[in-house]
Amino acid sequence: MTIITRRKLIGSAAVGAGSLLSGCDALNRNPAFQNILASAESANFAVQRTLGDRMQLAREYSLADLSPKFRSNGTRDPGTVNYAASAAQGFANWRLRLTGLFSKPQQFSLSALQSLPQRTQITRHDCVEGWSAIGQWTGVPLKVLLDLGQLKKSARFLVFHCADRLGGRPYYESIDLLDGFHPQTILAHRLNGESLPVENGAPLRLRVERQLGYKQAKYLTEVEAVASLAAIGEGKGGYWQDVANYEWYAGI
Amino acid sequence: MPKDANISTRTRHGVTTRLWHWANALCLMVLLMSGLTIFNAHPRLYWGEYGANDDYAWMAVGSSERMGYLRLGDLRIETTGFLGNWQDHQGRTQTWAFPGWATIPSTYSLADGRRWHFFFAWIFSVGLTLFMIRSLWNRHIQRDLHLRRKEWRPSHIWNAFRHHLNLRTIRRSSEEEYNSLQKLSYIGVIFILLPLMIFTGLAMSSAMDANWPFLTGILGGRQSARSIHFIIAFLLVLFFLVHIVMVVLSGPVRQIKAMIFGGERTERAA
Numbered sequence: 001m002t003i004i005t006r007r008k009l010i011g012s013a014a015v016g017a018g019s020l021l022s023g024c025d026a027l028n029r030n031p032a033f034q035n036i037l038a039s040a041e042s043a044n045f046a047v048q049r050t051l052g053d054r055m056q057l058a059r060e061y062s063l064a065d066l067s068p069k070f071r072s073n074g075t076r077d078p079g080t081v082n083y084a085a086s087a088a089q090g091f092a093n094w095r096l097r098l099t100g101l102f103s104k105p106q107q108f109s110l111s112a113l114q115s116l117p118q119r120t121q122i123t124r125h126d127c128v129e130g131w132s133a134i135g136q137w138t139g140v141p142l143k144v145l146l147d148l149g150q151l152k153k154s155a156r157f158l159v160f161h162c163a164d165r166l167g168g169r170p171y172y173e174s175i176d177l178l179d180g181f182h183p184q185t186i187l188a189h190r191l192n193g194e195s196l197p198v199e200n201g202a203p204l205r206l207r208v209e210r211q212l213g214y215k216q217a218k219y220l221t222e223v224e225a226v227a228s229l230a231a232i233g234e235g236k237g238g239y240w241q242d243v244a245n246y247e248w249y250a251g252i
Numbered sequence: 253m254p255k256d257a258n259i260s261t262r263t264r265h266g267v268t269t270r271l272w273h274w275a276n277a278l279c280l281m282v283l284l285m286s287g288l289t290i291f292n293a294h295p296r297l298y299w300g301e302y303g304a305n306d307d308y309a310w311m312a313v314g315s316s317e318r319m320g321y322l323r324l325g326d327l328r329i330e331t332t333g334f335l336g337n338w339q340d341h342q343g344r345t346q347t348w349a350f351p352g353w354a355t356i357p358s359t360y361s362l363a364d365g366r367r368w369h370f371f372f373a374w375i376f377s378v379g380l381t382l383f384m385i386r387s388l389w390n391r392h393i394q395r396d397l398h399l400r401r402k403e404w405r406p407s408h409i410w411n412a413f414r415h416h417l418n419l420r421t422i423r424r425s426s427e428e429e430y431n432s433l434q435k436l437s438y439i440g441v442i443f444i445l446l447p448l449m450i451f452t453g454l455a456m457s458s459a460m461d462a463n464w465p466f467l468t469g470i471l472g473g474r475q476s477a478r479s480i481h482f483i484i485a486f487l488l489v490l491f492f493l494v495h496i497v498m499v500v501l502s503g504p505v506r507q508i509k510a511m512i513f514g515g516e517r518t519e520r521a522a
Contacts, residue, residue, distance in 0.1 A: 021358055024285075028357040028364055040371035044457075052463030059465050061301075071304040124301060124474065126458045128362065130294035131304040132474050210459045245363035251459025252370065 034245065045249040049178075057184055058209035061122040067133040070125075070191060072199035075164035075171065078219055083163050091203040096187070100159075101225035103150035110189065110203050116140045116148075119186050127213040128250065137207050139188035143181050145223065151177075155225035159232050160206050163219035166239060173217040174229055174237045174248070175208055184209040187220060212250035214240050264515035266392055272383040273511055279376035280492075282368055283449075284485060285356040288349075289365030295336075295349035297482055301473035310479070315347035377450050384442070396430060397439050403432040419501060426502045426510070427518050441491055445484050452481040 027033045077083075086094050097107040120138040142158070158180045162171040179185055186207050189196050196202045201218025208215050215238070229237040229248075240246035265273070296309035303309065313336045314321045320336020322329045333339075338351040340359075352358040356368050387393045402408060412431040415421045425431065430438070454460045455467035455477035471477040499507045509515065 021353060021356075024282075024356045024368075025358050028361075028368075034364075034367065037367040037371040040374050041367065043374060044370060048457070048459040048463065052459075056462045058458065058462040059468075065301065067302045067304065067307065069304075069306040071306065124458075124461075126456075126474065127294070127304075128366075130290065130456075130478060131296070132302045133304045134302045210462045212458060240363075244361065245367060247363075247366075252457035 038245070038247070041247045041249065041252075044252050045247075048251045054178055055182060056210075058123055061124065061134050063122065063136070065122065065134050066136065066192065070133045070135045070200065071127075071131065072197075073127060073129075073213060075166060075218065076199040078164040080163070083219070087198060087202065094203050096204060096220060097222045098145060098149040099222055099224045101152040101155035101227065103152055104148070106149060108145070113140050113187065113204070114189065116144050119183070120190075121184055121186070121207075121209070123184070123207070123209045125213055125216065128246070136190075136192050137186065137188040138190035138193075139186035139204070139207065141183065142185045142187060142206075142223075143183070145187070146180060146225075149225075151225055154227050157226050157229055157237070159224040159226055159229070160217040160220055161222035161224060162217050163221050167243065169233075169239060169243070171217065171219075171239045172233060173206065173215050173239070174226075174232070175206075175211075175215065179208050179211070182208070182210075210251055214238070214246065215250050259518055261516045261518055264510045264517040266390065267514070268383060268386045268390070269392060270511055270514065272379055275379050276376065276383075279372045279379065280488060282356060282372040283376060284489065285354060286365045286368035286372070287481075287485060289355040289357065289360065290362060290369060291482065292348045292350055292355065292360055292365075293362045297479040298475040299472065299479060300475055301468065303475035311482075313349035315349065317345065317347065320347070320349075373450075373453060376446075380442075380446050380450070397435050397442075399432055399435050399439070403435065408432055409436075416498075422498065422502045426507055427516070429517070437491065437494075441488070445487055445491075449481065449484055449488075452477040452484070456481070 086092075091110050094110050095107045096113065098105050117140065118138055119141050120136065122134065122136045125133050125135060146158075155177065157174050157176055159172060159174045162173075164171050175185070184207065187204050188201075188207050189204050191197065191200050196205060201216075201220075204220040205218040206216050206220060224232075226232065229235060233239070234242040236242050237248040238246070241248050295313035295315075296303070296305070297311040298307055298309055309323075310325060312323045313331070314323060315336040318337070319330060319332045320334070320338065322331045322335055331337075334351065336349055337345060337347055340346050340352050346352065348355075348360050355365070357364050384393075409432050412433040415425070415431060416433065425434075451467060452471060454464070455471050456474060461468050461474065468474050468477060471480060506515070
């Protein structure tokens with residue numbers, strides 16, 4: 001009696017585990033269920049923004065804490081003819097354009113950016129994959145550019161357009177104005193005291209220190225101020241958000 | 253009705269305990285399996301604040317088209333067929349660290365694994381908090397799980413250990429109060445391991461670390477927090493396996509019925 005019960009129990013446990021797995025995959029393919037799962041990430045965004053000081057700085061480290069090698073990920077070289085030509089002459093012809101909802105849209109050369117006020121910060125870069133690297137970044141606070149370009153009141157998001165393509169699509173990312181004006185949000189042109197290497201986004205990359213690595217767009221060519229993200233790419237606010245289910249808010 | 257006036261019966265598992273037990277079991281299963289998906293994105297563990305491919309990993313799963321292995325410190329164990337190199341249900345070789353039958357979803361998607369993980373992390377954390385408050389309020393913790401002074405004595409713990417070697421005493425235990433080893437493991441899981449899972453999880457969030465810098469301060473860095481998160485996950489798997497073995501040995505049908513309908517427990521008046 002008990003033996004049969006036990007055998008049944010073990011048998012049904014195995015069947016249960018199998019159907020649980022295929023059940024999970026079926027749920028995973030269901031758009032409505034995906035929306036329910038994604039609601040937790042909205043909760044993370046709301047709670048993390050509510051919990052702390054909205055201008056709270058990410059921890060800054062000392063030179064002794066630097067990673068021996070700062071790992072690169074995603075595009076390691078945009079590989080286009082234009083990019084290679086520009087890199088060959090030290091990005092002398094490179095321009096960063098401010099477009100969209102600016103009263104004074106304009107463009108900056110690399111040397112013009114370097115002559116603006118600078119910020120240097122040693123921070124930890126956390127990849128969505130799980131690894132971390134500590135690096136020293138030097139660049140222009142984004143706030144300086146937003147003020148020079150006179151951001152319009154209607155602007156709500158800043159979109160970062162990049163010179164690289166992944167899987168045939170242009171890489172882009174976006175942040176809201178709260179992160180845009182955060183003192184640690186900089187457009188970096190130096191890593192660990194040297195010009196930004198190609199694999200880390202030369203000549204210019206975004207640092208938005210309270211979010212994950214995929215937000216730190218590399219090879220920046222344009223900062224576009226918009227009222228809505230709907231018309232950019234597929235409307236989800238970034239390359240990885242468009243091609244997979246990555247979240248626009250990457251604080252966790 | 254018990255004949256002895258000193259012996260009484262009461263419900264073995266309160267309704268809060270039963271609800272939390274099953275909700276928590278579901279959460280831990282989904283969190284483990286979606287957590288393995290997330291681990292597969294970077295199957296290496298480090299100590300300290302940083303750690304990436306060029307840094308020393310104390311634990312790593314290695315993958316190639318020919319074999320898979322697990323490296324712990326300097327010890328390398330071949331794991332072909334199970335970790336790092338395994339066949340999916342269509343017979344194709346896959347080189348993700350953990351196999352599809354152990355992950356949610358069963359095919360690699362870091363974005364989807366994160367969605368599952370964070371959704372169930374909310375249910376798990378809120379559930380654990382409510383269970384703790386309710387169980388302190390209704391004195392379940394103080395009455396059933398609190399170790400009395402004599403139960404800390406080595407002789408007492410040794411007795412409880414010997415008790416687990418004897419099938420007859422194991423079977424009888426399902427009607428009795430928890431012994432000291434049971435109390436120790438339940439207290440350890442509820443008040444140490446599960447809360448540590450929440451705190452090490454929070455410590456991996458960049459925004460949480462800006463808000464609460466003490467998280468990585470206490471845990472020794474973000475990568476240490478990630479390592480501890482992983483180690484505790486497997487301590488919980490170990491707890492689960494022992495838990496299942498004890499349920500099966502002590503009368504699985506009666507035990508599972510008790511965890512659904514409440515069951516009965518005999519108590520000796522002190």
